[in-house]
Amino acid sequence: MRNRLVFSAFSAAAVLAVVWPFLFGGQLAWRDMLVLDYPQMTASNFGGGDLFARNAPQDGFLSIIAVVMPATWVVKALMVASAAGSAAGAWWLSNKELLPTLSAIALAVANPFVIERLLQGHWSVVIAAWLLPLIAAAALNGRALLVWLLVFVASLTPTGALVGITVALVCMNKHRLVTLGLGVLYLLPWAIPGIIATFRGGQDMNPLAAAQAFAPRAEEAVGTLGALLGLGGIWNADAVPDSRHLGFALFGLGVFACVLLGIRSVPKRLIVLALVGMGIAIFAWLAPAAMAWALEHIPGAGLFRDSQKLLILALPAYVAAIGRIPAKQTIAAACALGFIILQTPDASSSLAALRGTHAQLVDPDLVREIGSREVLFVDRDTLVTTDGRLAIDPYSKVVNKVESGQLTVDGEVVDIPSARWQAAMTAWQNNDRKAVEELGIGVVVEGEEIVYETAASTPKVPWILTSLWMLSPLIAALARAAILRNERQSNPTKSPEQNL
Known part of the structure; x- marks a missing residue:
């Protein structure tokens, strides 16, 4: 009982140290993270538009939520709850001994992968990373409904959906077919638009430039392999705490050594997942040409061009291994906790950049004038600086x-501008107003003022798939109820609570 109180207090402190920026007001704008209070029901938010549906279903979900409450409230609540879930997953995977369990909790909540992804603005990927140890623990213990609901939350992002489903299928002993069916349902909001965009001729990329730009990156004192073994090495050197540039990544190798001490007690399924994730990341680093070939020829491979992201699959094994350091090895467990803290000692302070902004990010009058028409901004890039922050264009x-x-990464064009945007800009620069209208553009904006309007029709909003996704927890609950009913009929003496 005393240990549980210690675990709870330590978990609360660890969670608070990481999620504190989300406890303040304001809209979230930092690099790839842009969460407005009231996003609108636009085609691109639901997987339509000119680009691949990389932000479905999260953007569509937030657009629907914004009808009744600020979307920022929901995202901030999800961040706190998911971080708490990671602590719970670490406890569940551990041996319940004091120091190993505390170390596992610290690693699950505040590992370099999580910190770097937060600094890159990948908030929904971090939610998936936090939930993955809990998904693994629930799956290994046969808690099917809990697994399905957790994977649903992780599926806010395509990456989270795929890794969550993978971990669930690998770790579950029963109900894999139902899990796969629900997984397909979770994938629909981005998979269907992605297939349509592929056949339509979506945005092109420079495969070799992408493979090189997004390959895992070396860190001070440990190189690329050492960074990966320590769960770091994100491609963007700016998205890391300052301490990582000063050699503190060395402590990540200490964490890895402690992982090896507890690895014998880790379920082999988790080890396999870790080897797959780590192996692909290392492969992408060592063989960028082969990765470029995969990006060019394998449909959907672009989702993992940021190959360091696949270290997410190693998180359950790392957390379980740290949490299962033998009770007799007290010094090793204490060292593990120290190494985990020291590999990113400035994590909490570095995350201050994530605090919300109270600046007006869009002109509400301009948004109202544009309405539901398609708009060409002739002077706004994909990334813009607002309130001193580089972030995705709020419009x-x-x-x-x-x-x-x-x-563009380091001066190299990775993603080529979409064909329709290029055609629209060419038409506008050539003063071909008819071509602008034929491209479906209803409004042209320059300098945040409408400079031209056409009679083009407004696009349809493909909201159905995201709405179906939002209903999937109910479908999961109905599936679990049906399974329990069948089990009661086949074995009347068995308590249904045993399989919840």
């Missing part, structure tokens, strides 16, 4: 913006 969340999607 892309509130109007049907014709999007370029161009991405």
Whole structure:
């Protein structure tokens, strides 16, 4: 009982140290993170538009939520709850001994992967990373309904959906077919638009440039392999705490050594998942040409061009291994806790950049004038600086913006501007107003003022798939109820609570 109180207090402190920026007001704008209070029901928010549906269903979900409450409230609540879930998952996977369990909780909540992804603005990927140890623990213990609900939350992002389903299928002993069926349902909001965009001829990328730009990155004192073993190595050197540039990544190797001490007690399924995730990340680093070939020829491979992201699959094994350091090895468990803290000692302070902004990110009058028409902004890039922060253009969340999607990394074009944006800009620069209208553009904006309007029709909003996704927890509950009913009929003496 005393240990449980210690675990709870430590978990609360660890969670608070990471999620504290989300406890303040304001809209979230930092690099790839843009969460407005009231995003609108636009085509791109639901997987339509000019680019691949990389932000479905999260953007559509937030647009629907914004009808009744600020979307920022929901995201901030999800961040806190998911971080708490990671602590619960660590406890569940551990041996319940004091120091190993505290170390597992610290690693689950505040590992380099989580900190770096937060600093890159990948909030929904972090939710998935936090939930993955809990998904693994629930699956290994046969808690099917809990697994399905957790994977649903993780599926806010395509990455979270795929890794959540993978971990669930690998770790569950029963109900895999139902899990797979629900997994397909979770994938629909981005998979269907992605298939349509592929056949339509979606945005092109430079495969080799993408493979090189998004490959895992070396860190001070440990190189690339050492960074990966310590769960770091994100491609963007700016998205890391300052301490990682000073050699503190060395302590990540200490964490890895402690993982090896507890690895014998870890279920082999978790080890396999870790080897797969780590192996693909290392492969992408060592063989960028092969990764480029995969990006060019394998449909959907672009989802994991940021290959360091696949370290997420190693999190359950790392957490379980740290949490299962033998009770007799007290010094090793204490060292593990120290190494975990020291590998990112400035994590909490570095996350201050994530605090919400109270600046006006869009002009409400302009948004109202544009309405549901498609709009070409002739002078706004994919990323813009607002309130001193580089972030995704806020207008892309509130109007049907014709999007370029161009991405340049270290001076190299990785994502080529979308074909429709290029055609629209060419037509506008050539003063071909008819071509602008034929491209479906109803409004042209320059300098945040409407400079031209056409009679083009407004686009349809593909909201059905996201709405179906939002109903999937109910479908999961009905599936579980049906399974329990069948089990009671086949074995009347068995208590249904045993399988919840």
